[in-house]
Amino acid sequence: MHIAFITAPASGHVYPTLPLVQELTRRGHRVGYATGAAYGDMIAASGAELFPLDWEPAQVAASKGGQTTEELADMLVASISATRRVLPSVVDWLTADRPDVLVHDAVTVIGSMVAHKLGLPLASTFPNFAGNDKFDLTPLFTPRDFDPMRPRFQQFVADRNQLAADFGVPVESMGGPAAYAGLNLVFLPREFQPSNELFGEEFKFIGPSFGIRDDGDDWQPPAGRRVLFVALGTVVNDRADFFATVIKAFGGSDWHVAMAVGHQVDIAELGEIPANFDVRPFFPQPTVLRHAEVFLSHTGMGSTMEALMRQVPIVSYPQIPEQSANGRRVQELGLGRLLDISRDVDPDELRRTVEEVAVDKEIRANLAMMAEHIRNAGGPPAGADAIEEMVR
Template sequence: MTATASHLLFLPYPAYGHMMPVLPVLAELVARGHRVTCFATDDFADRVRATGAQVHPYDPPPSADPPPGVIDADECARAPLKLLNASLAVLPTIEACLDGPPDVVVYDTTLWLTGRLLAARWQRPSIQLSPTFVSNDHFNLSDQQQEYAGQIDRSHPALAEFATRLTEAVTGSGLPEERQVELFHGREEFTIAFLPREFQFAGETFDERHVFVGPTGQADDGPGWRPPPDGRNVLLVSLGTTVNNQPDFFRDCVRAFANLPWHVVIALGARVDPAELGELPPNVEAHRWVPLRSVLAHASVFLCQSGMGSVMQALHAGVPMVVVPHHPEQHVNARRLTDLGLARVVQRDEASVEALRDAVSVVAADAAMRDRVHRMRGHVRAAGGAARAADAVERQLRAALEGVA
C-alpha cells in the first residue's frame, strides 16, 4: 500500500445532497494518480464516470426517495432501522465487486455501519464523510433535530428492532469484542465535513480528527446563465432536490414578485412542470433546472429550503438568504443561519405571498447581513474544498502506512 498510488473505495449515499460534494473529491484523487472505486446508483453513475473513477452499482440500491411531507418523532424513530437495513443489504455486493481489499474505505455518515464493518474486516483505515453538521460532546445533531420533530419514544418498536439487528450484525462480524464496541461508537473515526469550521455548531471544540473543507466546488452542468440587461435585482428561488414537490409554493412566489423590480429565477426540480405555474409575468422565469452557481453569481437574495447544499452554494457566492425550512435538519440549518445573522427565516406554515415578499425585501435592504455573509464567504472559500479533502485522505493513508511500519 502506497499513499501515492493507492486504491480508494468510496461509499457515498446516493442522494444529491450527499453525492454532489463527493464528485470533485473523486476527480481530484484520480488526477493525483489514485485508483478510485465508487459505488453509486444509476442516477449518478455517469457523473461518477466523468471524474475518472470506476463505478459499481449499489445492489439493492438504497432508497433515494424524497422524505415524507412531515417528519415527526415516529418517522425519526423508524429512519435508523431503514438505513441499517439498506446498509446491511449492500454489503455482499460491495465485497463481491472488488478484486481485493482497497487501501482505505471512505464512507458517507449515513452508511456508517457499511463503511466501518468493511474497513474492520479488511483491517484498513476508514474515513467518514459528512454533508452536514457533525456531532461531539458539545453538539449533537440528533438532539437538535428532535427539538423540531418531537422527542422519540425510546420504547418505539422500530428502535427495539434496530437494536436487535445492529447487535446481530456487530456480534456476527467475527471481530474481537473491543473492535465491536468501536464499530458502533466510532469515537476514533476521522471525518471530513463539507462545511467550514466557522459554520459548524461549536466548531472550535472539534479536534484534529475532523477536517472542515467547505463546499467542494461542483461546477454547473451545461451553459451558464446571464441576467437580463434591465439591471433588476435577481432573486433565485429553489427548494432543492428533496422537498420540491410544492407547486403552490412556487405559484405563491410568482404572485409575490410579479411586476415588481425583481428578476425572479425559479428552479423547480424534477417533480413540478413549469406549465403548472400558469402564465408567468415578464420578470419571472421558471425551469426544471438552472445553473445555480451561475445564477447565484448575479443574485441579491436566495429564497430556499435551507438544505445544506443550497446554503453552502449561497455562502460561497456571498448571497444572503430567506429560508423556509421543511424538515428537522433544515430547521437546524436555519437556526445556525439566524444565529450567525446570515438569513431570515419564514416558517413553512407562515409562508404567505405577503410574508415571502416582505422577507425578501428586508433581506435585500439589510447591509449588515450582507457584510456578515461576505465575511462567511471568506471562510467558505478558504476552507479548502476538494483539494483539502484529497489531502486529508492522503494524510490518513500515510498515517496508516507509518502505523504498519
C-alpha cells in the same frame, strides 16, 4: 494509492465529495466510488471508477410544517433495508480489490460496518454538521414531535440491531461517536460549525467547493433585473402550495424569479406563470447563484454552502430537521433569515423579508467574511493532503 469511496445515492451527499475525488485522481491516485448508478456520469467526470450499487434513494417525506417522527422512521427503515441489500456486493468488491483507505459518508453506515468487518483504514466525510463525543447531533436531526417509543421508530431500531447481528459487527459501528473515523473531513468552514471549539485535529474542516459543477452553463437572466433564486432541493420538494405563494408574492414585480420546483410538482398545477418567472424542474444551481441577489432555499447544507461561496444571502424555508438546523445557523451568523414553517407563509411577508435581506449591509458584510473563511479552509487540496498523510 487505491482509495475507495462509499456514499448513499443522494445529491447532497455525493456532490460535496466530487471535488475531493477530482483532486485525488489529479494527483494520480486510483479512486473507486460505490454509489447509485444515476451518478455514474459525474463520478466518471471526476476521474473515478463507478462501482454501481443496486440502491435507489428512498422517498423522503415531510408533512406541512415539518417532518414527523413517523416520516423520519420510514426513511430510516428504508435505509437499513437498502444497506442490507447492497452489503454483500460491497464486501466482495473491497475484498477482491482491497483499498489503502476507505472513505465513507458519515451517515452511510455501510462504510463503517465494512471497514470494521474487513479491518480497513477508514476516513469519514461530513456534508452536514459534524458530531463527536462532545457534540451530539441527535437533537439537530430529530423532529419536534420526536418520540423514540413510536412503533415505527422501534421497528427501525430492531431492524438496525438485527442487521448488525447478522453481519457480525457491533451495533455501535453503525453510527454515533463510536463509529467515527480517525480522519473526518467536514465540507464546511470551521466557523459555520456549531460548538466548533469541541473538535480536535481529527476533524478537518476543509470547506465546500464547486469542482466540476462550476464548469459553466449558458443560463442568463434578463439584463438589468434583480434575480431571486427559489429552490427546495432535490429530495423534499413536493410543495406546490409554497411555490404558488411565491408566485403570489413576486408575480409582476421587478424581480426575475428563477424557480426550481423539483421532480414532484407539475408546473401546470401552479396556474398561469407570470412573465417575470422562469419555472423549471431544476436549474444549474452554481450558475444561477452567480447572478442571484437572494436565495429562497430549503437550506440543505449543499445549497447553503454554494450560496455562501457566491455570497448570496439566504431566506430559509426548511422542510426537515437538519435543514431547520442549517437555517437557524444561517440566521445566528447573520447570513440571512429563517421563515417560520409551522404556519402558512403570507405572500406580503415573504416579499418583505426577501426585500429586507437583499439590502441588508450587515448581512452582506457577514457573507464576505464567511466567504473568506471558506477560501481559507483549504478545500480539496487540504482533504487530499490529509488522506495521503493518514495512509503514510
